[in-house]
Amino acid sequence: xxxxxxxxxxxxxxxKQANEIKxxxxxxxxxxxxxxxxxxxxxxxxxxSPKSGKAGRPxxxxxxVAKAAKAPKAPKAARKVGAPVAAKFRGPNGETWSGRGxxxxxxxxxxxxGHSKESFAVAAAPASV
Numbered sequence: 001x002x003x004x005x006x007x008x009x010x011x012x013x014x015x016k017q018a019n020e021i022k023x024x025x026x027x028x029x030x031x032x033x034x035x036x037x038x039x040x041x042x043x044x045x046x047x048x049s050p051k052s053g054k055a056g057r058p059x060x061x062x063x064x065v066a067k068a069a070k071a072p073k074a075p076k077a078a079r080k081v082g083a084p085v086a087a088k089f090r091g092p093n094g095e096t097w098s099g100r101g102x103x104x105x106x107x108x109x110x111x112x113x114g115h116s117k118e119s120f121a122v123a124a125a126p127a128s129v
Contacts, residue, residue: 089120096122 036042087096091106103111111117 087122089117090122091120 085098085100088099089097089107091097091110093106095104095106097104097107107117107120110120
């Protein structure tokens with residue numbers, strides 16, 4: 001029991017020390033922030049405005065600066081969403097798999113039985129000229 005009591009008293013002492021260090025560092029940090037706010041002309045209102053997300057631009061430089069007109073964006077290349085993909089593997093019962101996504105159960109079980117995945121590969125169609 002005496003060990004527990006000793007440890008608890010040490011914890012209390014360390015908590016007090018931590019609080020003192022935190023209070024000391026807090027005051028120093030606040031002074032640093034005030035100095036930087038004065039140097040850059042930042043007000044509390046600048047910190048609270050919803051447009052304060054633009055870092056690196058001084059508050060005074062915003063006034064009177066016209067925004068450049070943005071060029072319209074070119075449309076993105078059209079993708080065929082959901083377009084069928086040719087089968088790369090065919091199972092003994094006619095099942096097919098494109099080779100994309102998770103390996104289907106029929107192929108996983110055949111590979112587990114000792115077959116090679118390549119033995120179920122579909123022969124590539126000859127290129128048309």
